[in-house]
Amino acid sequence: MARRGLALSLIMVIGLGAAIAFGPAEPAVAQTDWSSVGLGQFINALVVDPRNPVQVFATVDSGLRVSQDSGASWGPFITVSTSGPLQSLAINPVSGVLVVVVGDGQIRRSVNGGVTWSAPQSGPEGQIVRDLLYTGGNPPVLYTHSESQIFRSADDGVNWSNVTGNLPDGSPRTISLFALAADSRIPTRLYVGRYGGLGGGLFRSQDGGASWSQPALTNPGGSTPDIVSVAVSPTNPEIVLAGSYGTGRIFRSTDSGGSWSAFALPLGPFEVAYVNDLYFDQTAPGRVFAAVGGSGSQSAGIYVSRDNGAIWTRLDASSPSPLTGNLTIATVAGPFGDVVLVVDGGVIYRRTGASAVPNLSVSRIEVTQAIQTPDRSVTLVQNRPTIARVYLNVESDSDVQGASAVLYATRNGQPLPGSPLRPINPGGVITAVRSPNAERFEHTLNFIIPSSWHPGGLMALSAEVDPDNRITERNENDNRSPNYLNTFLNVTRLKTVLIPIEYQRNGVGPVLRINLRDLPAFGMQGVYDTFPIAGAANSVHSPYHFTGDLTTGAGWSQLLYELALLRARELAVSNIGDALTLPKYYGMLPNLAGSPYLGLAYRNSAVGIGIGSSLDTTAHELAHTFGLQHAPCGATMNPDPNYPIAEGRIGFVGLNVRLRQPMPTRYGDLMSYCKPRWISAYNYEKLFDTLNQISLAQAGPAQAPEPAWLVGGAIGPGGLSGALSLAEPLANAITVTASGSGAYRLELWNAGGVAFAYSFNAELPEAPTTSGLSAGFAFVVPRSNDITELRLLAGDTLLDSISVAQFAPSVSAQLASFNPSDSRRSVTWSVSPAPGESDTTSVRYSADGGQSWQVLGQTDDLAVSSLDFDLGDLAASADGLIEVVVVRGATAGSAQVSIGPVANKPPAVQIVQGTQLQVATNEPLVLQGNAYDHEDGTIPDGNYSWRDEAGQFLDSGPLLELPPLDALTSRVISLSVTDSAGVTAQASVTITAGERIYLPLLRR
Ligand SMILES: [Zn+2]
Incomplete structure (x- = not known):
């Protein structure tokens, strides 16, 4: 199957990258993965109880501390002796007898868990001993050593014998034994490391210490390294590791010390590193840790190897480093697998959830349509394209490749059609990272929620991770999440009259025009992306001629005011700021040189203007008309005092559902002047509240005009x-x-x-x-x-x-002669008595015999007595009417001219996704259609018709949901829209399927 093949090849590429020599730091883990516990005293040793893996002992200066919860909390001091600090501890893995070394080199033992302690009958010949070690076998054998001697006890430290044998001794007290390790299968095979004075090195005994030899373990130059740590694999005891002092090398043998290779940690110039402890994980075969102290930050830290010590990587970027004190390391069992404990001086650093066997579960499901908060407070809108992002909880010490999930949906306990969904991620899988970043779409498993799931009541979503059980997990029973309940609310469609502005600066020179058909979604793309709406009911006005000066603020203000008058005149509305249920008027301007603004609007009103090609300007200005104030970023006057996030940022991660592109938290709010911009949850909810009021608004009692x-x-x-x-x-x-x-x-x-x-x-x-x-x-x-x-x-x-004049002007008008094959017409007029200073003349058009009017042009220039217009801009009519209105003071005169039949215009149709679309295989698709019609304005959903390349009917309505495409196939989907006169127009998109390549986000 093609899908599986692609997924596998992706994994292989990643695997190769990780295997190249010394890897980069492990993927960053949140700092909170590490916690620290101070015991108040210098910690000399940390020992996990071999019979109870959550119990761990720490030896400190004045006694023993015990933790029963994997090192999270520690009990009171257990006093052993007043003669000195506790140096080391060993626990008999069979009997549980505790043996400690007290600071003066004396040995104490307890057979009752530390309640009472006794001295051995015969100490190790009065030597000051240090470390303790139980080897395998039954009964286990206990070893200890002084600075030059090694001792053995077969009775838990009651009696001791000297097994130093022929171990080369330097001059008295110049050789130190720093490490002791034993083969678990052959308890008589011992290793000791030596440091200092006359030479270091590693020594091995095959006969329980009766005789010793020195394997050929050398630095690259041939010198003998100082060895301060030794460890033998508990599962493959042929593997022996030895840590050096100073040079930062970890030596490794796979034949019980016969031959050696070395791994060099990365040292900075003049840096010194010492491998203080090596620790084979008891629960994860092959995993071994190294605690590395040093003089610089480059090398010091916690290292991990998953291949028995061949290749090492720093455990993670946030491990407590540089480490400088007396380092020991251990792993203990914890609630989420094992816990790594690192001792540095008096502090225990604790890293939870560090198991080699991963565990995956669902941490949360985020249902988003533009932005969502962690507490899921952002309203969901019916029939708005919706994506559910499933975040995974990854308990592992590395990222988990090939993770998938399915999404179940139920209503009233009944599965919804299509449930469960598969994710749209390439190959249906992700690399599950331990600290998912919501700004990375590929860090979550993503699902397109079908709109058929939206309506009516509570819908429950539940995700199940690894549904096909491709990943071996520590707990296979926690993969299904609880139900997340969602409600989708119905919101009215946004009604907007889009007005193409024809602009002639100061009435002279070239006329600049904008064609809405050239703009994505007729200039409303940013509105669809960011508003809590399911769609918009747009209609397009005939062009509005403006002859002011848009290089000045006053000119912009004048145009805005003129459009407010236009709206009041055409809709006969009572005020700029009310009549919520009536359409907004939005003027779209061509690109302008020297303009002081990109857009302008009245707040709490219904009128705005802006440069049409400026991507999010329409959304910003229309949001003003819904009452939104500026967010405090950039040069904002009167910013919203309640805006909740500093610097006008959006604060939570948004999502452009159409582009499937997360919007980083640092982006400015749509209402700020800081770009890039996206809608904040705060302003999204404000818009929703206003739109919801419109949805709920009752049409008032019919008022007589x-x-x-x-x-x-x-x-x-x-x-x-x-x-x-x-x-x-x-x-x-x-x-x-x-x-x-x-x-x-x-x-x-x-x-x-x-x-x-x-x-x-x-x-x-x-x-x-x-x-x-x-x-x-x-x-x-x-x-x-x-x-x-x-x-x-x-x-x-x-x-x-204003005084109301007593005599209204008398107007006569006529249509100029025209060529019937040409759609252009011209109306001319004259006024008597002679035009006065205050006259304003407007020319308007009615398609319905004078019941409603559309203004074609307006002037207060007394020299103007004609207006050109184009039948192509006018709504269809059996007998169109042109009226010239001359307003003089508060009186008016008018004249009407018939222009005969005006032909019906086909609707204008676009598919929002464009004409070419590249998608990933297995990715379901949502196409969105857009249409407006001169005659009808809004076109009913039932008049949208989607078909495939074979002409097969697929669905009706503005949205089309398509099943995933197979690899390397393409489809041509067409949308036909029919107006009320039965005239149809069409748009189509060619969709090609291939693997989508996700590029990393640029950091700015
Ligand atoms: Zn603004």
Whole structure:
């Protein structure tokens, strides 16, 4: 099977890399893997009870300490003798008799676990002895040594005999014996290391010490090394290791000392390293530890070998180093396998979970749609593409290759269709690392949750690691996780009217245009990636002509205000900041030179603008309209005081589900000015709350439209000045309810006084700096013929007023002659009496006989008396209507021209993933379609139709979930979307399957 072959070859490559000579440091283990315990006194020896592997003894200056829990905690002092510190300890592996050496060289023994102690009948000839060692056999034989002599006892130290034999003796007291080790199968085979004075070296006896020989163990130059540690493999006693002093070499023999090779630890210049202890792990065959002290940080540390001492690597980067004291090392049994204990002076360093036989379990399941927190507090949205990341708990002293998992899903105890899922990782497996980094997608097993699992009630997820039992584990019964409960909530689709802006700076020179079809997802890609929505209902407006100056903040502010007026005029909404259920208006700008902003929006409003090709600008500005403030990073005015994470960072790891790319915690929040940006959990939830309000909002009681004025204007910087810039008559519109609330007030006066009053707040654009920017307002109030004046007030201060003119202008309009084969048209008009200073002329289009209007252009340039437009930009109509409206003060005149039938436009269709897509084999796919239609706006889900290359129908709706592809195959998937007039448009994507290559994230 191809999948298995690929996985195996991957493992082989990794294996080769690890086997090359002296490896790099072991993969980093979190510092918390090491803990330390101080015993308050210098520790001379650490001995694991051979009959109870969680019990460990430590000899210290004033007695003995015992731990019953693998070295985590230590009992009180057991006093042995007052004559000196305890040097060493040996435990009879059969009887449990304790034998210690007290500091003055005297031996004490206890047959009752340390309650009472006695001296031997005959000490080892008055010598000051040091180490103690039980060899194998029954009864076990006990050895000790002084600085020049070796002694043997067959009765637990009651009687001793001298077995120094012919061991070469230097001049008195110039030779030290530092190490003693015995062959477990042949108890009479002994090794001693020697240090100092007249020469070091290693010596071997085959006859229990009666005679000694010196194997040929030399440094590369031929000199004899000082040997300060010796160890014999308990399972392969032909393997003998000897640690040197100073040169940092570990000598190794595989024939019981007959011949030797050496492994050199990496020494820095002028560095000295001493291999203080060598320790064969009692539970993991082949594993051996070395405690290496030294004068520099390069060599000192804990080393491990998994091949009986042939190749050594530093145990891990965070081991307690450099080690400088009296080093001994031991492993004891612990709750998660064995525990490595390292003594350095008076401190025991303890590393848990260090077993050679790994154990895997599920540490957590993270269900994410953009970002998720460890406490799983981020809301999940129905029908939003979703990935579950399964984090593994790895109890091992190395990473575990070839780890897999499956994901089960149930609702009300019943399995959901497709459960269990397989992961989408290449080959379905990962190398399970001991400290998974959530910023690395390949550190988790990842699953695409089908949208059919989302709706309705609690869904339980449970993961099972190593379901095919390919990995030998210490515990095969802890592989299945408990259930993680999830609820997916329904959120309304985001409604947005996208407005392509045609920009002519100051009304002269070239016109810059943007074509939304050129932008990914019509410019909404960043919104889909970061908002808690399942999709958006976009419609595209006819282009809006803007002739201000977008090289200035004031120009941007003006365009924003004009779009607010446009929205109020077209939707007949009562205010910039309300009518949540109505679409947002978002103006998309072409690329601009010399622009002060990338985007601008009113907060808590419905209007924004931005440069369309700027990837996350649309998301940032639309988020402002949902009430989000800036996150505190970069030059932010009025940052959100409650933003919870320093420097405006996102703080938790996000995930771009579409790209399957984690977003590092250091990224700035979408609402900050620090890039790269991603949405924080905090702002994601804020957006969700607002969108949820929209979902829950009830349509208010139907209100009758009435004659109205669209009132708009600006409040100047500081809020002390203001101007009413228009009171535009509207034939019929929904109006605001009288009274309102806010710092400013509009009053409508008639002969009797104030006939209508409405209080409101003006909206300041969200910008890096708001100095010089005006706050805008726009809303619709009732119009009646008795009104003579509109007044704008701040408190009792009159800011501005408009007198209602008595005579409305008279307008005539006509369609200029045109070529029927050309879609371009032109309307011309004239006004009488002669145009006045305050005239504003707008040209608008209705496809429905005047019930709703779309503004095509607007000018206050009195010299302009015609407008060109294109039928290709207009919604279909049996008889399209063009109206020219001239507003003079608070009065208006208008004229309408029929333009005849306007053809239906096919919908515009895109597949969000593009036209070419490379995926991994075994990776299920989710394709997302996007469409908008001039006539319909939103297109119902049922009108999306997905087909394969053979024309076979696959599914309907904006999302398509596809099964995994086989290796080296490709598919062509098409999406057809049909509008209400039955016109269909199509997009397609070619999907190619191959192994995805994951590149490491760049560190920035
Ligand atoms: Zn902003």
